Amino acid sequence: MRYFVHIGYNGLKYNGWQKQPGVMNVQGVLEQALTQVLKTPIFINGCGRTDARVHASQFFFHMDVEQPWDFDLIFRMNKVLPANIAIFDIIPMEGMQHARFDAVQRSYDYFIHTYKNPFLNGLSSFYLLDKLDFDKMKQAAAILPNYKDYRAFCTSPDKYEHTLCYVKSASLSVDENGDHLRFQISSNRFLSKMIRIIMGQLLKIGKGVLSVEEFESYLINNKTPELITPAHPEGLYLSKVTYPYLNLPPRQQFSSILQIQADLSWQRL
Structure with a gap:
């Protein structure tokens, strides 16, 4: 069975x-x-x-x-x-349903903190940054569902049969002090290091070293950035997997330090 x-x-x-x-x-x-x-x-x-x-x-x-x-x-x-x-x-299960091939949507969360915090070590990615341009980062994140081909944001696109990903939603949230960020994205599939590459590009936008227009041009032209800088892995969570026949709520206690705070006190940009 x-x-x-x-x-x-x-x-x-x-x-x-x-x-x-x-x-x-x-x-x-x-x-x-x-x-x-x-x-x-x-x-x-x-x-x-x-x-x-x-x-x-x-x-x-x-x-x-x-x-x-x-x-x-x-x-x-x-x-x-x-x-x-x-x-x-x-x-x-009643039949031979497949955990990988039957999934219709996957959602990820990426957490960042911008000050050294030993209690978030390994649970969130630490970037010593201030004065990030959250509005520009928000604009770039909002662009993502408009595009289907994510070849530009993949470390090895040629290993895939195709690089199409149907991104349903993408958003940024920040806490009231502006020192915790949460990036959320949902799609039917993701490519190798795709989310971490996108997050790395969003941080460049926040720091003012990459424009929103340049970011979008990668998606328009399927052009890989000259320098790919994936964000750190520690802040990334696969947070929700949905099937046509199975849609369980996640056990949020697993990352409660981050998620409960996000649910209660963070503002979506």
Whole structure:
């Protein structure tokens, strides 16, 4: 039988989601734990691939298990797994739904703080900046849903069959003191390092070294910037994955220091 598993993880100590030899990865840790607990080899398919040191406050994978278990699998897995990975729900599926290919929308949050804060270390990206032009950054973010081809904002576009991404929304928020930023973007798919590249460009706009017109010209002409400077990975969260048949709210407690503050005290630009 096929199961969808709803999880969250702090990716700071991992070299991304995807299983690969010789490095710590989230997929490998989960497969090892499931194989140990269920006492049979388990292989899983994730809803996407996060980069090294990137987090997921909502993530799904599917697994096929022939024999049902007669114990609390969520409880036992959360005891076996390290503290930086949590299982929230295990959902039996009627057919052979696919965690990656069936997802119709993915949403990401990117958090920045502009002063040194040891309590946000690893949860938000630290940039020692002041007097950012939030209005110009807002203008650039608002442009994104108008374009479909994101070849310009990808580290290796030629590895894809196509570089079309249907961005549904993109916005910036800032807290009342102006020293915490939150970038939110939703699309059917994302390319390699696409969000971090966009965030890096938005920061350049905020600092006045890149104009909104130059930013848009990359999208118009499918031209990659001469210097690609992806933003730090630590502030990026895969925060929502939506399926036609499954739309669970994220467990916001996973990044509550940031998200609850954002929900209560931040102003959308």
